[in-house]
Amino acid sequence: MTTNKDIYILGIESSCDDTSAAVFHNDKKLSNIVATQDVHQAYGGVVPELASRAHQQHIVPVIDQALKKAKVCKKDLSAVAFTRGPGLMGSLLVGSSFAKSLSLSLNIPLIEVNHMQAHLLVHFIDEIDSVKPNFPFLGITISGGHTQIVKVKDYFDMEVIGETLDDAIGEAFDKCGKMMKLPYPAGPEIDKLSKLGDPHKFEFAKPQVKGLDFSFSGLKTSVLYFLQKRTKENQNFIEENIEDLCASFQYKVVDILMSKLNKAVKETGINEIAIGGGVSANSGIREALLDKQHRKEWIVHIPKFEYCTDNAAMIGIVGYHKFLNNQFSPLTTASKARYTIKTSL
Numbered sequence: 001m002t003t004n005k006d007i008y009i010l011g012i013e014s015s016c017d018d019t020s021a022a023v024f025h026n027d028k029k030l031s032n033i034v035a036t037q038d039v040h041q042a043y044g045g046v047v048p049e050l051a052s053r054a055h056q057q058h059i060v061p062v063i064d065q066a067l068k069k070a071k072v073c074k075k076d077l078s079a080v081a082f083t084r085g086p087g088l089m090g091s092l093l094v095g096s097s098f099a100k101s102l103s104l105s106l107n108i109p110l111i112e113v114n115h116m117q118a119h120l121l122v123h124f125i126d127e128i129d130s131v132k133p134n135f136p137f138l139g140i141t142i143s144g145g146h147t148q149i150v151k152v153k154d155y156f157d158m159e160v161i162g163e164t165l166d167d168a169i170g171e172a173f174d175k176c177g178k179m180m181k182l183p184y185p186a187g188p189e190i191d192k193l194s195k196l197g198d199p200h201k202f203e204f205a206k207p208q209v210k211g212l213d214f215s216f217s218g219l220k221t222s223v224l225y226f227l228q229k230r231t232k233e234n235q236n237f238i239e240e241n242i243e244d245l246c247a248s249f250q251y252k253v254v255d256i257l258m259s260k261l262n263k264a265v266k267e268t269g270i271n272e273i274a275i276g277g278g279v280s281a282n283s284g285i286r287e288a289l290l291d292k293q294h295r296k297e298w299i300v301h302i303p304k305f306e307y308c309t310d311n312a313a314m315i316g317i318v319g320y321h322k323f324l325n326n327q328f329s330p331l332t333t334a335s336k337a338r339y340t341i342k343t344s345l
């Protein structure tokens, strides 16, 4: 166990289409800079080659800004933490190469971080208004690439007890939004429009999947066939009903998620829940979870919006805990496009 009182960690995140750097003093965040990539909007999804090129352009100014904002010099850094995976290989390589070069030139330890673990451990950042989860808790990772229920027994002792068999929850938002002619990423748009619509106007199929696993491809097909049928009858159907369509779709997604969470709480006997990932910004999901908390059924941890989508603060906090445990990585550590929570233990 390291006993240093003043540990300064630089966290770097570049797994998908956000280039981010954060600086930590122990478990306190001093800065968290994120450069998002608008270049993908025209293509309706992330284009891997464009993403890695944009990371190359953003990484130096983003790290520079993060250090300046934190008022920390490079020579004061205790270690550099980076996202090893999962993610797009070209994007991951930009962050990992930079982290390795910095580790080598400053002669400080290198720390690899699993992006999905980081989405859950973001709740351990020390902030005035934060209440940290108690172990064991149920972690829910809901993003554009993942949908998992994780039993979190300790910082680095996690077990995936349920996951999607096909599309991720964010993918369902984005693909169904595309069918409804909404811009990419459609998740935030659906969320905004659904506040103006009737959630019971249209009924979409609820998948029947055993255990704690999820499936969203059936819901996607249900939306597709429904829209095809209705637009045949009225070509302006989508435009005329967009708010009700979004509200009904979001209602169904929240219903699917909450049914599985109810089951997970019953089966594990754990009623403390922490969510993470881009979709945890969704207002319907937040309301449903807070409702459970108000009824004193569950203890719920919802990240600040800044920590929902991809960010380096979550990499920095994991870096800090790994530093305390002397969990360092060699310069030969290879990036992993596929990297489940299980294989990182």
Ligand code: KG4
Binding pocket: 016, 142, 143, 144, 145, 146, 169, 170, 171, 173, 174, 185, 186, 187, 188, 191, 277, 278, 279, 280, 281, 282, 283, 308, 309, 310
């Ligand atoms: O975690 P994230 O930034 O990147 C991945 O690792 O995938 O998540 C991005 C996903 C996208 O699918 C986006 O549509 C979704 O999060 N998202 C939302 C909302 N904000 C972002 N989905 C539903 N409601 C939102 N408010």
Ligand code: ZN
Binding pocket: 115, 119, 143, 277, 278, 309, 310
């Ligand atoms: Zn993510």
